[in-house]
Amino acid sequence: MRHSVVFAALVFAASPVRAQQPAATLATDVPVGFELWSADHVKEVSDRLEKNIGNKDILFETMGNWKGHSVYLVLRATTADAEFHQTEEDLYFGVRGNATFLIGGEMVDSKRMPRKQMRSATIRGGANRELHAGDVVYVPRAVPHQIVLAPGERFMYFLIKLDEEPLQNLNPHTLTPEKKKQ
Numbered sequence: 001m002r003h004s005v006v007f008a009a010l011v012f013a014a015s016p017v018r019a020q021q022p023a024a025t026l027a028t029d030v031p032v033g034f035e036l037w038s039a040d041h042v043k044e045v046s047d048r049l050e051k052n053i054g055n056k057d058i059l060f061e062t063m064g065n066w067k068g069h070s071v072y073l074v075l076r077a078t079t080a081d082a083e084f085h086q087t088e089e090d091l092y093f094g095v096r097g098n099a100t101f102l103i104g105g106e107m108v109d110s111k112r113m114p115r116k117q118m119r120s121a122t123i124r125g126g127a128n129r130e131l132h133a134g135d136v137v138y139v140p141r142a143v144p145h146q147i148v149l150a151p152g153e154r155f156m157y158f159l160i161k162l163d164e165e166p167l168q169n170l171n172p173h174t175l176t177p178e179k180k181k182q
Contacts, residue, residue: 033066035063035064035071037063042073042095045061045063045073046073046075046095046096046156048061049061049073049075049156050075050154050156053075053077053154056077057076057077057078058074058075058076058077058078058080059074059075059077060072060073060074060075060159061073063158068162068163068164069160069161069162069163069164070160070161070164071158071159071160071161072158072159072160072161073095073156073157073158073159074156074157074158074159075154075155075156076099076147076149076154076155076156076157077149077154078149079146079147079148079149080146080147080148081119081120081121081146082102082107082108082110082119082120082121082122082123082144082145082146083117083118083119083144083145083146084107084110084117084118084119084142084143084144084145085115085116085117085141085142086116086117086118086141086142087116087141087163088115088116088117088141088161088162088163088164089138089139089140089141089161089162089163090137090138090139090145090159090160090161090162091136091137091138091139091158091159091160091162092131092135092136092137092138092139092157092158092159092160093135093136093157093158093160094131094132094133094134094135094136094155094156094157095133095156095157095158096133096154096155096156097132097133097153097154097155097156098130098131098132098150098153098155099130099131099147099148099149099153099155100128100129100130100131100147100148100149101128101129101130101131101137101145101146101147101148102123102126102127102128102144102145102146102147102148103126103127103129103137103139103143103144103145104123104125104126104127104143104144104145105123105124105125105126105127105144106123106124106125106126106144107119107120107122107123107124107144108120108121108122108123108124109121115164122146123144123145123146126144128148131147131155131157141163
């Protein structure tokens with residue numbers, strides 16, 4: 001049920017009718033935890049990511065983070081490592097560009113990562129699905145998946161992590177343990 005509510009709220013928030021509502025119609029006493037990312041704000045963040053990607057493989061901004069759930073706006077400029085999350089589920093919402101989503105199959109030479117995850121360079125088998133702006137993908141926990149980009153392509157998407165493992169003592173950009181300062 002929780003996932004259905006998150007999905008419905010995001011679809012509603014992203015609809016053109018919602019984006020055109022004046023801010024004055026919002027109540028001043030909104031519940032704690034309520035978030036609204038206006039179309040202007042999303043465009044501002046999107047444009048900033050595009051401007052700053054340079055020769056990086058990936059650039060993202062954390063849009064929101066709550067106990068066990070996070071929302072990221074991600075710009076990817078190269079094919080991602082294949083991933084497997086033992087406890088997390090993902091929702092992807094395509095914003096700009098095109099990619100291929102590889103889902104299922106078997107991870108090749110996988111390595112254990114923090115947060116009950118595994119990564120590998122590729123997946124053997126699985127199904128390919130083309131992704132475009134406006135497409136939505138749900139990935140259940142414990143299913144290998146990978147975003148594949150053609151050379152020179154970029155793909156921007158919202159990533160919603162459900163039942164996300166805590167980032168305690170991890171560098172949020174690389175998801176590797178932080179080194180203690182001496």
